[in-house]
Amino acid sequence: MSRNRFRQISSSLHFTNNDNITNNSDRLFKILPIINYFKPKFLNIYKPEQQLSLDESIIPWRGRLCFKVYNSSKIIKYGILVRMVCEATSGYICNLEIYCAKGLKLRDTILNLMTPYFDLWHHLYMDNYYNSVENSQILLKHKIRICGTIRINRDVPVCLKTVQLKKGKTVYRRKKDVLVQIWRSKNDVRIISTIHSAEMKESRNIDRTTKEKIIKPVGIIDYNKYMKGVDRVDQYISCFRIARKTKKWTNRVFFYLLNCAIFNAYRVYNNLNTKKMRYKKFLHAIARMWITDDIQDVDDDEENEENPGPSELRTRRAPKLDPPTRLSQDMKQHILEKIIGTGKIRHPQRRCRVCAKHNKRSTTIYICKHCNVPLHRGKCFTKYHTLKHY
Numbered sequence: 001m002s003r004n005r006f007r008q009i010s011s012s013l014h015f016t017n018n019d020n021i022t023n024n025s026d027r028l029f030k031i032l033p034i035i036n037y038f039k040p041k042f043l044n045i046y047k048p049e050q051q052l053s054l055d056e057s058i059i060p061w062r063g064r065l066c067f068k069v070y071n072s073s074k075i076i077k078y079g080i081l082v083r084m085v086c087e088a089t090s091g092y093i094c095n096l097e098i099y100c101a102k103g104l105k106l107r108d109t110i111l112n113l114m115t116p117y118f119d120l121w122h123h124l125y126m127d128n129y130y131n132s133v134e135n136s137q138i139l140l141k142h143k144i145r146i147c148g149t150i151r152i153n154r155d156v157p158v159c160l161k162t163v164q165l166k167k168g169k170t171v172y173r174r175k176k177d178v179l180v181q182i183w184r185s186k187n188d189v190r191i192i193s194t195i196h197s198a199e200m201k202e203s204r205n206i207d208r209t210t211k212e213k214i215i216k217p218v219g220i221i222d223y224n225k226y227m228k229g230v231d232r233v234d235q236y237i238s239c240f241r242i243a244r245k246t247k248k249w250t251n252r253v254f255f256y257l258l259n260c261a262i263f264n265a266y267r268v269y270n271n272l273n274t275k276k277m278r279y280k281k282f283l284h285a286i287a288r289m290w291i292t293d294d295i296q297d298v299d300d301d302e303e304n305e306e307n308p309g310p311s312e313l314r315t316r317r318a319p320k321l322d323p324p325t326r327l328s329q330d331m332k333q334h335i336l337e338k339i340i341g342t343g344k345i346r347h348p349q350r351r352c353r354v355c356a357k358h359n360k361r362s363t364t365i366y367i368c369k370h371c372n373v374p375l376h377r378g379k380c381f382t383k384y385h386t387l388k389h390y
Helices: 003-011 029-045 106-117 133-141 218-226 229-239 249-272 279-291 298-306 353-357 379-386
Strands: 051-060 078-087 093-098 122-126 144-149 170-175 178-184 188-193 200-206 213-217 336-338 366-368
Touching: 029 093, 029 249, 051 106, 051 229, 051 249, 078 106, 078 229, 078 249, 093 106, 093 249, 106 122, 106 133, 122 218, 133 144, 133 178, 144 218, 178 213, 178 218, 188 218, 200 218, 213 218, 229 249, 249 279, 353 379, 366 379
Parallel strands: 051 122, 122 144
Antiparallel strands: 051 078, 078 093, 144 188, 170 178, 178 188, 200 213, 336 366
């Protein structure tokens, strides 16, 4: 693709017809098809662990926009607010919602994000902006336990508002499953939890004066451990951002969602394969896959089926990385077919992927049609599609 062609496509990039916009249309109408495409994929492709974290991210934007936000405490001060639920350990984006100033209550936003995970007893970690005693009771009815810091004006018991503690001391109150606890470090740290007890435990932090491990409440230790899911996403996306300079906020949101999709694909790939890959190399592999000539449009494929030429009949080169769908339980889609080559060679052969893994130089004339990987019939084919470590 030439540079001018790329600029032409970028300047004409639209996702909906602007003529269909009415006065009652959603403020995200221009980008709504992209959001509706990615969100079900995030929810259905991967099932997260028990620990989830809810936090907010910012899409950088300084142009005119009615729902643009400003936060002086953030590194990115101006932008579009995105609230997301992530897996606490890996950062996989499970669900997200773009703030567009609809006037929804904070409680409704939390419930909309957590609706797909009702009745599964997930543990949700949130900061003091989202936590309150009432919110914790509502989420508990939907079988979701929470933990996080809490502000003093969010239904904290009156007896805990004026309490004065010495360093390292703690006090708590409990109402059924809801625990509100205050622990004194340099300042008072208030937490609310429907997961933990008021037990104290040694942490990894060491006191500089006594050189001993600091004893903290269990809830604070787990909060510090599992509250980094969204921050991990921001770290990966900011290091390798694919967004380009643009005057359209829709393009900025599109590239951000595309970045999120690539990050989720990276997490799924590392979860399915024993040989881990760095994020930078994963991006390079995707870029090489996108620019290869092997990927064709649907219209081109239909034309090639009617008038197939020698280049269309040739079997494509096998990918260097194993496809994520190789362990799918639907074995009907994995079919062996003969390798088709060009030139004078009637029966071309390639190295079997399973044999090459065990340093055996053995070739085969068959290839998996779905995975595009050369394999022997029988054991090699079965091992590759059933074993994680083949």
